[in-house]
Amino acid sequence: MFKSFSARFFMLLSLLAHVSFAEAEEASFPKVVESVSSTVVxxxxxxxxKQAGNQIRGTxxxxxxxxxxxxxxxxVDEVLDPSVVEYYVAVHGKGKQVNALKATIEAVDIKHDLALLRINEALPAATLSSQAILxxxxxxxxxxxxxxxxLxxxxxxxxxxxxxxTPDALPNANSSQLTVDMLARLENADLVYQLDATAYPGNSGSPLYLPKTGEVxxxxxxVFITGGKESAISTPTGISYAIPVKHVHALLHRVGN
Known part of the structure; x- marks a missing residue:
């Protein structure tokens, strides 16, 4: 009887510890979001x-x-008009209290759809994971x-x-829809993350990170869409894709970081 009581007691302690850890982990997520958000532009x-204000194209x-x-x-692939005042900006802040910093394109990785920009004012920086792929x-x-x-x-x-x-090629209904570019990607496919998470067109360039640590x-x-571009907002599939951080490290290495 004593052994049975002891086993139940330790089981209860273990359960309480697990619940407390889960609650603490969940409570810390808003702080992680706050920290990551401070690095997002x-x-x-x-x-x-051409237009009043800044024309937002992504994240x-x-x-x-x-x-x-x-x-x-x-x-950032739009060719800007050199004959007028026109340049890319990184907009930082919240609500209407924002600061638009001029951003110059310093390096690109077209294959992996990445661009590295330089701004002239230091902002809080994200922590990049050292793991190549999870x-x-x-x-x-x-x-x-x-x-x-x-708004x-x-x-x-x-x-x-x-x-x-998965390989870096969006699925198609049948082989007749495969383009030359898609076939080339399949032959020399890099692996990317397929996500069970909803992203939208404006999320392009957003950090994908671990909820426990904030590591990118x-x-x-x-995003995978089943209709026109409008359907990505009105009826999202909930399937999104992300480029592993190892390609970000490679791009930074090219400029000496």
Whole structure:
């Protein structure tokens, strides 16, 4: 009887400890989100002759010494007009209290859809994971600007899981829809994260990170859609993709970081 009581007692202690740890872990997530959000910027174009304010095109996040910004190449691939005042900006802050910093493109990795920008003012920097790639099943979070800054700059966070580590090619209904570019990617495929998490067009360039630590493990770069571009917002599939952080490290290494 004593042994039975002792076993139940220690089982209860173990259960209480597990519950307390889970509660503490969940309570710490808002702090992680706050910390990561401080490193996130909106990427836009400042062109006063074309549009008032900044034309937000996607998301980015600060790395290194606080003056480097990572985003997707497709976010900054528009050729700007050299004959007028027009340049990319990294917009930092919250609501209407924001600061737009001029951003210059210092390096690109077109294959992995990455761009490295330089700003002239140091901002809080994200912590990059040292792990090249994580297996499926890890819980993840995304913080970025899914609908731009129509009502002001407000970062949104979504949680999910790594559903698969898969070749970098979006699925198609049949082989007739495969393009030459997709076939080339399949032949020399890099692995990317397929996520069970909802991202939107404005999330391009958002950091993908671990909810427990805030360490960045990847960069959001596309979503799987079943209809036109509008369906990505109205009827999202909940399937998103991210580039592993090892390619961010490689891009930083190219500029001596």
């Amino acid at each position: 909106a990427i836009g174009i400042y062109s006063p002759l 980015g996040f600060v790395v290194g010494d606080g003056k480097w910004v990572i985003t997707n190449h497709h976010v 297996p499926a099943g890890h819980e993840i979070a995304i913080t970025g600007y899914p609908i731009g800054a129509v 002001g700059l407000y970062a949104a966070t979504h949680r999910g899981y790594i559903a698969a580590v 493990i990847g960069v959001i770069n596309k």
